[in-house]
Amino acid sequence: MSDTMSRPMRFGSNSGQPLTRRDGLAKVTGTATFAADNHPRNLLYAVCLPATIARGRVAHLDVAAAEAHPGVSHVMTPQNRPPLQGDPSEKPTMFSFRIEVLQDDTVRYAGQPIAMVLGETIEAATEGARLLNPRYETMTPRIALDQNEPEALEPGALGRPADVEHGDMQTARNSAAQGIDVTYETAPQYHNAMETHAVVAQWDGDRLILDMPSQALVLSCAGYAHFFGIPAGNVTLRSPFLGGGFGSKAIPTGPQVLAILAARMTGRPVKLMLTRQQMFGPVGHRGATRQRLRLGTDDAAALSFIDHEGVSETSSFDDFLEPAANASQGLYAAQALRSTHRGVRLDVGTPSPMRAPGEASGSAALECAMDEMAEATGLDPLEFRLRNYAETEPGTGKPYSSKALRECYAEGARRFGWSRRPLAPRQMQDADGMLVGWGMGTALFPCPMFAADARATLRADGTALFETSAADMGQGAWTALAQIAADSLGLPIEKIEFRSGNSTLPDGGIAGGSGHTATAGSALDASGRDVIRQLGSMAAADPASPLHGADNATFQARDGRIEVEGDPARGEDLAAILHRAGLEQLEGQGSAFRKPEDAENRAMNAHGAVFAEVKIDPDLCQMRVTRLVGAFAAGRIINPRLAESQLMGGMIWGVSFALHEKAQHDPRTGRIMNADFAGYHIPVNADIRDLEVITIHEDDPYVNALGIKGVGEIGITGTVGAIANAIRHATGRRIRHFPIRIEDLL
């Protein structure tokens, strides 16, 4: 369901506006305090020592040398590490992994903390860690997918069963007129937010105060409380700003637990901030995958089946799997669909959700395979996708809550100029002799909602306070959520005070799964509407009010008033109702909500279509993505400026996935040898030229009351495949691994 009409007025005038970030000034002037900007008095600095081998044990640490270094106050090793109350191999919350907190001297992956040094200065602690000069007993590490057998594992935190099959695969296979059988590989990638993981931990008796970037404030408190044997309510976590998260800041990590433990052990505040190199190991990553895709079509180029087998790396001690093959479940209509997931236990840190977990890697392979299948049928890639357009969710047959993907294809293709694309590869060259190729991919990301609460307080002066513990990783939660909040009371945003980023506030849920605006936004909206409902009842019952006797259900909040819908002249100022009732303020509560029957009966996704142009030097094979057009239908867009930034950021990540990111492990030690930004490449400004984002209007009455889907991750999906497909179109070469490099095209 989609239209291009202007939307109804029920959301007032804040949502839909391209407001700039309300925290922008604080950020650019340096007054926004990030976790590590906190310097409580009497602070100790903690520095982790990461293992430089991936498998074996620590045979010796020169603790005496470290302790003798001036300014070093403590050295924490498995020998003297104070006990934790919670077992580190337990998972206290649904977003937890087994952590390494100096349980023993075993080394399970390179980058694992094997000691922590505390010092009066960061320099002293750093040198102390170096002086520990570890000796290891080493074993041959397993770091590549072919170094262990794939096993069936429980697919970790992400929910779905490992294997899913719909339809009759055997019949579909037999009936197919033609098919392809291709295998794609994706490289291990490491989350590297601008702000590395940090914590400033302070104990006050058995109360704990954490300044720590977190994508899940209240949930994290429960996680940390578990390890320290205190009630979750004893933990206060402050996370007003994050310098990025990408999924890696939603879960308790070993280094952070150790720093908190150090603070308890010493009775002093402790600060830890990981170095860039230390980000490669203990804080999650996107595991490498190998994906076999078998697709078949009938004579009319309709898909008979998609069989997607995913093998991905996991650690030797936990179970997270990259749920890549799920990408094939919700997108194209096929008689039979099968996706399976197997894990290969390697001596690497546990992988974890990284921006578009599963979908990014899965879509990369699926969209390439779709192009290979299109080529086999002789059809244009877009035409092939349209022929296999799913009107209802493939497999389940559920109707979509909304799906303007057709419009995304049409508008994206029009803006890109797709109709001028020659079918055969290696047909286009620019004036400088560069090979030019055009490719496309479909984007899809589910739109989950999580639990969240919020509180709204209308004040006598006509202003309002909204509170929820949301997380702004830079995406603009401070702004978009305030827009929603203001609309719920029909107030201009200037009249709203928005408190967030602190775990003592109502639980704002998780900033993940692209569901934060929908989730925290719904809670805020509900809390504001709760205030209006209470005020409405008061006014309706009050003979002195113009609203006396009117039906509360017809009331709407607008311009600082409650009005009767369809009769706007009949209404009254919010402040006046409050005043007459003799109230200083009025509080409302709200929770995120999706109707259970809608959640059960409808398939809910954001969709999009990405078109890419690459230019490639025919002899030297250097590549550049010269044009990207992405058209996305993602429900209601609260703030077009911020949403477009998210979608652009996702598409740029797609460039990174397709052409750049890859952790390189030394085969003998298992250590990642390019663990810095000089060696681990991500795109720079010059890699991104023309980048256009189009949002397609979508009214979705089912996802939530606000009609919000999500935009945080979908931009990566579709883009990776589009670029690989464009490289194929430019050169005639089909590369079946990522990243694609110069040497692959020689």
Add this chain to the structure above:
Amino acid sequence: MKMFDFIRPASIDEAIAAWRPGAAWLGGGTNLVDLMKTGAAQPDRLIDLGRLPGLDRIETGAEGATRIGARVGNADLARDADFARRFPMVAEALLSGASGQLRNAATVAGNLMQRTRCPYFQNPETACNKRRPGTGCDARGGVGDNYAVLGWSDDCIATHPSDFCVPLAALDAVVEVIGPNGAREIAFADFHHLPGTTPDRETALEPGELILALRLPAAAAEFAGHARYLKLRDRTSFAFATVSAAAALKIEGGIITGARLALGAVAAKPWRAAEAEALLTGHAPDAALFDRAAEAALSDAVPAHDNAWKIPIARRVAARALALAARGTPARMPALPASVFAAEEPAHV
């Protein structure tokens, strides 16, 4: 980071007197400080050259040679209009290196002296003959994208990463140094060493010697009309070279009367291709000639790692650089200096 003395001498004499084994000169710090953080460099004395007088000048002497003080910033040199006009491929190479911020901080002497990007060299706890002689070479059998195809030895397969040094090698630059035993000059060709059995001996500098300046001879400016630097890399900007080439020609009456060619990222030193130069001289510029020259430049190449692909690509980069040089130095510095995409970008910066 290990504790160290920090000394800021006010004169060259003081600087030389301050030197002792274990000391290191500090230029912009963009390479040295990174290595101190990883622990690959552990000087116990840093001698900051920032206050030394007279090292920040670019001067052209009476005989037309250009002298560049050791502390001239990489960005300042590239942006010096007169310098860029006379030595366009040097400016282009400089601007293709690192990022704007790094070029502002980096000094020309530091650029010459920058260490290899071999990941094993950069990270201690690995065997590396260059960092700790006699320990072995973990790069062999390891990972990494930037190993040599020319001039390497069993003891070390690393490459020199500098862009700037490639045209300097082509143009016969001279390095002016001073040390406890006085001042001397080192021809650029002799400045960087091939590894042999002593990969730790990277340059001709003796302990305690300090670079004062670089000199480009007047004759080097004669190539200004046909001089290009071309750098292949894994992303459009801010990446070390996969392979690069500096090519300069003198073309008179349709005939090449002088040719210079050097390759970057293929060896432990910028690789001057003398046979290729000889082959080019006296002929009319054309694609077949450039291919033959490129062939000659790489004739001794042998992969040191799983990088055999680098040899054909280096040939093509050399041939392309020659073709670009033959076409003539562009009137304006391309917005993407030394890039294969230089032609396509609207001018900015």
